[in-house]
Amino acid sequence: MSDIRGAGVREQAGGQSLAAVRAAVNGVALWCPDDAPEVTGVVAADLMSDVLVDARPGHVLVTGLVNVQVIRTAAIADLAAVVFARGKAVPADVVDLARQMKVPVFASDESLFEAAGRLYALFGPGPAEPGARRQV
């Protein structure tokens, strides 16, 4: 991608199950309902400002940032789930808010690079047009 400021985004037409996403990142489900929707793509970022620009509905967010704003951002942007990478402890208030806002959340011990790389392998390359993802 030509815009190095942007959050990394990958998506594919068919989508993947949350179970496949969890397995790819060796994740532990902190909260996940049985009827979770399909994941349409991936956005990897620590800046929620970037997520609000780059993410699309149904994307899973992979992030090293752990706080309640991650959950609120995911809910506002209609994201499918959040993967907290880097083995960071996820506080109870974050999981409680995720449950309340119905945002599936996973914890992974993988680095952000490793987790994003594994999801890239799962989803494949996304649209290559520079700036295309910035369109609403």
Add this chain to the structure above:
Amino acid sequence: MSDAEFVHAYDVAGADFTNAGRASTGIKETLKHMGLPSPLIRRVAIAAYEAEMNMVMYARRGAMTLRVTPADVVIVARDEGPGIPDIGLAMREGYSTATPEMRELGFGAGMGLPNIKRNTDDLAISSEVGRGTTLVMTVHVS
């Protein structure tokens, strides 16, 4: 005011990071209950959330008023805060006056106002330094 108009106000407290985003979440839920299309709701919710985070980060207090008519969804975000000295500069992607604490929360990348403009059909900004800022954000329903 016509019968078809819905109006509701949401308070926003400055520096209350625990509850930051609740007003926008309330706006999103309200629009869902009204049965508006998901893509429209998402655009309104993102614009409202960006505006709410700006108020929480910079202002002492503020309020967002949601007005829904058959033609438009309009949110007026009005705050008592420092104001914006140069609105043109604030509209530039990447320009930010955020503190390290704001960035630790994942915000303050200088994308807020540009992203509000991107997600709305019309954005009007008025601001007085030392007094506060008002955003009028409009998204057309059809």
